[in-house]
Structures are given as structure tokens and as C-alpha cells.
Amino acid sequence: MRILIVGLGVVGGSYxxxxxxxxxxxxxxxxxxxxxxxxxxxxxxxxxxxxxxTDIVEKCDLIILSIYPRLVKKFIQDNKNRFKKGxxxxxxxxxxxxxxxxxLEILPSNVDFIFGHPMAGRxxxxxxxxxxxxxxxxxYLITTIDSNKEENIKLIEKLAYNIxxxxxxxxxxxxxxxxxxxxxxLPHAIAVALINSDEEGxxxxxxxxxxxxDLTRIANINEELxxxxxxxxxxxxxxxxxxxxxxxxKIKIALENNNNKCLKELFVKSTKRREKL
Amino acid sequence: MRILIVGLGVVGGSYxxxxxxxxxxxxxxxxxxxxxxxxxxxxxxxxxxxxxxTDIVEKCDLIILSIYPRLVKKFIQDNKNRFKKGxxxxxxxxxxxxxxxxxLEILPSNVDFIFGHPMAGRxxxxxxxxxxxxxxxxxYLITTIDSNKEENIKLIEKLAYNIxxxxxxxxxxxxxxxxxxxxxxLPHAIAVALINSDEEGxxxxxxxxxxxxDLTRIANINEELxxxxxxxxxxxxxxxxxxxxxxxxKIKIALENNNNKCLKELFVKSTKRREKL
Numbered sequence: 001m002r003i004l005i006v007g008l009g010v011v012g013g014s015y016x017x018x019x020x021x022x023x024x025x026x027x028x029x030x031x032x033x034x035x036x037x038x039x040x041x042x043x044x045x046x047x048x049x050x051x052x053x054t055d056i057v058e059k060c061d062l063i064i065l066s067i068y069p070r071l072v073k074k075f076i077q078d079n080k081n082r083f084k085k086g087x088x089x090x091x092x093x094x095x096x097x098x099x100x101x102x103x104l105e106i107l108p109s110n111v112d113f114i115f116g117h118p119m120a121g122r123x124x125x126x127x128x129x130x131x132x133x134x135x136x137x138x139x140y141l142i143t144t145i146d147s148n149k150e151e152n153i154k155l156i157e158k159l160a161y162n163i164x165x166x167x168x169x170x171x172x173x174x175x176x177x178x179x180x181x182x183x184x185x186l187p188h189a190i191a192v193a194l195i196n197s198d199e200e201g202x203x204x205x206x207x208x209x210x211x212x213x214d215l216t217r218i219a220n221i222n223e224e225l226x227x228x229x230x231x232x233x234x235x236x237x238x239x240x241x242x243x244x245x246x247x248x249x250k251i252k253i254a255l256e257n258n259n260n261k262c263l264k265e266l267f268v269k270s271t272k273r274r275e276k277l
Numbered sequence: 278m279r280i281l282i283v284g285l286g287v288v289g290g291s292y293x294x295x296x297x298x299x300x301x302x303x304x305x306x307x308x309x310x311x312x313x314x315x316x317x318x319x320x321x322x323x324x325x326x327x328x329x330x331t332d333i334v335e336k337c338d339l340i341i342l343s344i345y346p347r348l349v350k351k352f353i354q355d356n357k358n359r360f361k362k363g364x365x366x367x368x369x370x371x372x373x374x375x376x377x378x379x380x381l382e383i384l385p386s387n388v389d390f391i392f393g394h395p396m397a398g399r400x401x402x403x404x405x406x407x408x409x410x411x412x413x414x415x416x417y418l419i420t421t422i423d424s425n426k427e428e429n430i431k432l433i434e435k436l437a438y439n440i441x442x443x444x445x446x447x448x449x450x451x452x453x454x455x456x457x458x459x460x461x462x463l464p465h466a467i468a469v470a471l472i473n474s475d476e477e478g479x480x481x482x483x484x485x486x487x488x489x490x491d492l493t494r495i496a497n498i499n500e501e502l503x504x505x506x507x508x509x510x511x512x513x514x515x516x517x518x519x520x521x522x523x524x525x526x527k528i529k530i531a532l533e534n535n536n537n538k539c540l541k542e543l544f545v546k547s548t549k550r551r552e553k554l
Contacts, residue, residue, distance in 0.1 A: 119486040193524035209396040223544035247470035267500035274497040
């Protein structure tokens with residue numbers, strides 16, 4: 001099976017490394033950045049790098065897209081006459097419902113797009129931060145659509161396990177976006193709001209412990225990617241922000257009322273839930 | 278210098294371990310739990326454990342209190358006639374202003390209480406989770422009061438550096454509580470609200486990545502301790518919750534207005550601030 005990774009950033013680079021470790025040999029890379037392709041070639045995590053799809057897309061059986069959501073559509077459009085019949089395409093996009101509908105408008109009928117979401121990433125950009133380790137033990141979500149062939153879904157599932165993911169689940173795009181708004185986008189919104197609510201110019205660094213460090217790690221955020229993810233899942237995200245605000249207000253009201261009992265109940269609930277995770 | 282650690286829980290136990298590693302030999306423990314004392318003796322991190330202060334308090338030069346805030350006052354009261362003249366007392370309490378005023382009402386004049394806050398801890402309780410590692414590279418805050426002797430403040434500073442803290446700062450109790458409401462209590466409130474806002478009974482664990490894990494780690498929270506800390510610093514905490522809510526609302530409004538530009542600006546700001554940390 002010949003594999004093409006499109007976009008050798010932090011996620012695509014990690015794919016290339018993990019595929020190599022898992023014994024996949026016939027792996028190629030496509031990226032607009034020559035330096036990145038050179039690095040990937042020098043690391044021997046791809047056989048050869050390409051700056052556009054002209055010579056390589058038609059030769060590949062599996063294409064892994066790890067590029068910004070809006071570039072996925074562009075890639076499909078630019079290469080629609082190049083795909084080999086039966087090519088399997090998969091992606092790493094963090095939102096699904098609106099995104100999939102958008103892609104399906106232009107997807108050629110001779111390819112099978114298995115939409116996937118590896119729940120692993122890093123706050124940094126670029127191949128220099130790539131590492132196969134990020135996939136180890138992580139969750140992988142597949143959002144199937146009616147036209148997907150079972151054998152192709154199985155191929156992606158197997159590949160996910162082979163490169164280190166621990167749990168692979170099939171779900172609907174709608175459910176994916178509901179869950180992800182809560183488990184991924186809401187935490188990012190919170191981290192951004194937390195650090196942005198600091199007063200300008202204070203020496204906050206002298207007053208922090210692990211809790212502040214942990215809660216703001218993802219406030220270091222790729223603004224191009226995450227603005228797309230947020231807006232592409234906005235109704236779900238607004239809903240979970242609202243629900244979060246309700247819970248935060250409970251704490252505030254307990255404080256205002258000196259309600260020690262209520263505070264403790266909220267803490268006991270959160271502790272139980274965290275221990276269950 | 279003979280040292281007594283009062284409360285051999287996760288913080289006190291970590292103190293005992295770190296003191297031993299730093300070469301302090303004459304260290305004793307006081308705890309209401311016999312098992313804990315036995316464990317500490319077996320680990321040889323204390324010379325001997327005591328279940329009450331009768332025989333040991335009067336013999337010590339430095340007393341480190343790592344017990345719940347409300348128990349600090351009780352300890353002082355119970356032992357006020359036992360302290361040796363010139364004994365230095367320090368603590369590990371996460372709030373200071375109201376707490377210090379409370380203690381000063383009953384503090385005997387023959388001891389010097391250097392109020393301290395080691396910014397290190399763990400979400401778990403008890404000596405089994407103690408580790409000297411938590412102090413390594415961490416921040417230590419000393420909130421001085423007028424009656425403190427310079428030589429005693431220096432003693433605590435030196436001890437903090439000796440057991441692994443990287444940065445020791447002297448600040449006022451008022452400023453301490455302002456900063457800590459933001460860097461410590463607000464993150465805990467957020468983590469609790471985040472996990473409590475999850476819908477009951479979902480298999481959330483299959484949909485999480487590192488971001489949700491990081492942001493909810495401290496939702497596993499000691500409800501006795503943290504309800505005291507929250508209520509003991511309530512006006513500061515309510516203020517920073519309000520400020521956080523304003524920032525979160527900016528994100529929500531940008532989403533509602535499909536304002537990609539505004540979202541990106543918020544992300545660029547948070548990224549810059551995080552990189553500066």
C-alpha cells in the first residue's frame with residue numbers, strides 16, 4: 001500500500017514517524033514548504049517529498065490529509081482528476097459535520113473518504129515538533145458516512161491501532177461535533193479566556209504553580225487552525241460555553257452566600273467525575 | 278536546629294522528604310494519625326512521630342505547619358504555653374490576609390510566625406502521595422508582617438531554596454491573596470465547573486485528548502481544604518471569576534458574530550502571554 005501524507009506539519013510529521021515505526025515503508029509526503037520536505041526526507045520518514053500532487057497523487061492507495069480544514073476542500077478540487085480509482089482518503093480534522101457536508105459536494109465518486117480524528121496533537125506548529133509518541137494510548141474517532149466501504153473503514157481502524165492509538169471508535173459526525181465541542185474546543189476557549197483575563201504587566205510567573213501552568217498550556221494556540229475549528233462548530237461550542245458558565249456561576253453564588261456546604265458538594269462531584277475518567 | 282513538621286499529609290510529608298534530602302537531620306513529626314506517623318518513621322524522614330504536642334513542641338526551634346487553615350489557629354491555641362522563646366513558625370497555607378489577621382489575635386509574643394506559601398502540591402491527599410520532587414523549581418511566597426525578624430525571614434528563605442524551590446519572593450498578604458485568587462483558586466474553580474458541566478452518563482473518556490485531561494486534573498480536589506481557601510479569599514476570587522467571564526464572553530460573541538478576525542486576535546494574545554510565562 002502506497003501512502004501519501006499531505007501536510008507534514010506537527011500532525012502529518014507525527015503520522016510519518018509513527019507509520020515508519022509501525023513498519024509502513026512506502027510513504028510519501030506532499031507539502032508546500034521545501035524545507036519541511038527536505039527535513040522529512042533526511043529523517044527518512046518519507047521516501048520522497050513533493051511540492052504538488054501532479055506526479056504522486058495518482059500513484060497512491062491511501063492519502064492522509066493533515067492540513068487546515070479549508071485546505072482539504074482545495075486539495076480535493078485541485079486533484080480530483082488525479083485520484084486512482086478506489087483510493088482511500090482520510091483526514092485529521094477536529095470538526096466533522098459541516099466540514100464533511102462541504103467536502104461531499106465536490107468529492108469524486110471513485111474515492112472513499114473515511115473521515116477520522118486522531119485525538120492527539122501539540123500546541124506547537126511544524127515538523128520540528130512532530131513525534132510518534134503523541135499517538136500512543138490516545139483516542140481515535142472515525143465519523144462514518146453512508147457511502148464508506150466497510151473494508152476501508154477497517155483499513156483506517158487497523159492503521160490507527162498500528163500507529164499506537166489505544167481506542168478507535170466509530171460515531172456519527174453530529175455526535176462527534178457535540179462531544180468535541182465539550183472535550184476539545186471548550187477547554188481551549190477556557191484556557192484562552194483564563195490567560196487573557198490576567199491584568200497586563202503583572203509578574204504573574206512568580207505566583208504560579210502547576211495548576212495555572214496546566215490550565216494555560218493550550219492557550220498557546222494556532223490561531224489559523226482553531227478559529228476555523230471554533231467557527232465550524234459554533235452552535236455546539238456556544239452551547240457548552242453556556243453550560244460551563246452555569247456551573248461556574250454555581251461556585252460564585254456559593255461564595256457570595258458563604259455556602260460552604262454547596263462548595264463542598266460541587267468539589268465532591270467534580271472529584272468523583274475526575275476519578276472516573 | 279530542631280524542626281517539627283505538624284501534619285504529615287501530602288505537603289508535610291513532602292517537606293519531611295525534602296528536608297532529609299537537603300541534609301536536615303533533626304526533624305520530628307506531629308500528626309493525629311498513628312499510621313501516618315509510623316510510615317514517616319519507617320521512611321526515616323522523621324526521627325520520631327508524636328500524636329500531640331505535649332513532649333515535643335517546647336523542644337523545637339522551627340515549626341512547619343502543613344495542616345488545614347482552621348487547624349493552624351487551633352494548634353497555636355493548644356500549644357501557646359509550650360513554645361520555646363524565639364521559636365520560628367511557618368505554614369503552607371494558600372490564603373493569607375484574613376488568615377493572618379485571625380492568627381495574630383492569639384499568637385504569643387515570644388514566637389515569630391513567618392507566613393509562607395510553597396506553590397506546590399498535588400491533587401491527592403496523604404503521605405503516600407508525598408514527594409520531595411514537587412518542590413523542585415517551584416515558587417515560594419513569603420508574606421511578611423511588621424513583627425517578623427529579618428533573620429527569621431532569611432532562615433525560611435534559605436530553607437526554601439535548600440529544599441528545592443527556585444524562586445522565593447516576599448510580598449504583602451494582600452497582594453498574595455490577589456495574585457493567588459487568579460493563579461490558583463480561579464483555575465481550580467474553572468476545572469471544577471468544566472467537569473461538572475459535562476452531561477451525566479456520557480462516555481466522555483472516549484472523546485478526550487490531553488487538553489481535557491490537563492484542564493480537569495485539579496477537579497480532583499480536597500473539598501475540606503479548598504472550600505476553606507475559596508471562602509477565605511472570596512472577594513478576590515469573585516472578582517477574578519468576573520474578569521474571566523468577561524474574556525470568555527468575548528469568545529462567545531465572536532462566535533455568534535462569525536468574527537474570525539476577533540477570534541484570531543484573542544488567540545494571538547493568549548499565545549503571546551503563554552509564551553512569556
